[in-house]
Amino acid sequence: AQSVTQPDIHITVSEGASLELRCNYSYGATPYLFWYVQSPGQGLQLLLKYFSGDTLVQGIKGFEAEFKRSQSSFNLRKPSVHWSDAAEYFCAVGETSARQLTFGSGTQLTVLP
Amino acid sequence: GAVVSQHPSRVICKSGTSVKIECRSLDFQATTMFWYRQFPKQSLMLMATSNEGSKATYEQGVEKDKFLINHASLTLSTLTVTSAHPEDSSFYICSARDGPDGYTFGSGTRLTVV
Numbered sequence: 309a310q311s312v313t314q315p316d317i318h319i320t321v322s323e324g325a326s327l328e329l330r331c332n333y334s335y336g337a338t339p340y341l342f343w344y345v346q347s348p349g350q351g352l353q354l355l356l357k358y359f360s361g362d363t364l365v366q367g368i369k370g371f372e373a374e375f376k377r378s379q380s381s382f383n384l385r386k387p388s389v390h391w392s393d394a395a396e397y398f399c400a401v402g403e404t405s406a407r408q409l410t411f412g413s414g415t416q417l418t419v420l421p
Numbered sequence: 422g423a424v425v426s427q428h429p430s431r432v433i434c435k436s437g438t439s440v441k442i443e444c445r446s447l448d449f450q451a452t453t454m455f456w457y458r459q460f461p462k463q464s465l466m467l468m469a470t471s472n473e474g475s476k477a478t479y480e481q482g483v484e485k486d487k488f489l490i491n492h493a494s495l496t497l498s499t500l501t502v503t504s505a506h507p508e509d510s511s512f513y514i515c516s517a518r519d520g521p522d523g524y525t526f527g528s529g530t531r532l533t534v535v
Contacts, residue, residue, distance in 0.1 A: 342522040342524070351427070352465075360435045399463065402524070404466055409516075409524060411464045 310335040310401050314412035321389050322420045329384040329415050331399030332371075340402035341382040342409065343373055345395045352398065358382065369393070394419040423449050423519035434505055434516040434534055436531025442500045442530045444515035450495035451517035456488075459512040459529075468513075505534040 311334045319329055333339055341358050341413025344352040363375040373384045382399060396416050400409040424447040434440050444454055452473045459463040469490050470478040477490035487509075489501040498517075502509050516527040 344526075348528070349531060352516075352526040354524075357523075407492075408467045408470060410467075414462075415462045416462075 310339065310403065310410050312396075312399050312401050312410055312412035314415050316415045317413070318416045318418070319418060320389045320418040323391050325375055325387045327384075327386045327393070327417070329397050329399075329417070331384065331400045331412060332380050333382060333399075335401055335403075338377075339374060341373075342400040342402065343367065343368075343371070343382075343384045344400060346397045346398065347395050347412075350400050355384070355397075381397065389417075389419055391419045391421065393417060423447075423517075423525040425515065425519075425525045425527045427453075427530055429455045429517055429530060430528060432533070434532070436506055437502045437504055439501055440505055440516075440532060442502075442513055442532075444498045444500070444527050445519070446496045446517050446519070449517075449519050451498075451519070453471065454456050454492060454498040454499075454515055454517045455524075456490065456500050457514045458513055461512075465485065465514060468500075471510060478517075502532065505532070506535060507534045510534045 315334045342357045343355040355371045356365045358365045358375045365373050396414050398414045399412040402409045426445045428443050454471040456468045459465045468483045471490045471492040473492045479485045491496040510533050516524050516526040519525045
């Protein structure tokens with residue numbers, strides 16, 4: 309069965325600093341990988357996704373993620389964090405068939421002024 | 422882009438009553454929709470997979486008689502929480518496949534049972 313681990317429950321960074329959110333997955337084949345962001349009381353917004361091809365994926369809002377098969381990781385990065393980036397971030401893995409996503413436990417990001 | 426509309430966004434109901442939550446795909450057809458439940462400060466847990474024209478597939482531990490799912494058309498899936506109790510209070514989110522490689526999520530419904 310597939311699984312997703314987000315080791316960091318809560319991360320605090322200063323505005324303008326760089327950010328990296330960790331995500332490790334367990335899946336037998338090449339996974340579909342996603343990063344979503346959720347503001348309080350809201351649904352999920354897709355930041356980026358990886359299916360195949362270039363392992364460095366660019367997303368919205370200046371985010372990027374790199375798929376590393378050898379490390380089973382798909383870490384999310386942003387070079388300079390803005391106060392509006394404060395939210396909950398979820399990594400998810402999907403099967404190649406039309407099935408549901410499996411989510412990590414999420415990482416709460418706090419941005420200090 | 423693909424949009425999934427979920428209503429209501431918030432609902433408060435009395436214990437013992439039923440509540441219906443709607444999930445609509447606005448600009449695409451969704452043969453499969455997914456219903457998730459999220460407890461405070463926790464991740465999303467899949468409850469069931471809703472299939473147009475057929476019975477929903479429930480995850481282990483989810484009471485199908487309590488959480489009724491209907492997917493009568495290619496653009497609408499509904500989740501009815503029957504005989505709601507305070508422990509059913511949660512954030513419910515639906516999603517739909519909007520293509521071979523995409524999932525679009527609704528904005529969620531905050532259910533409070535008093």
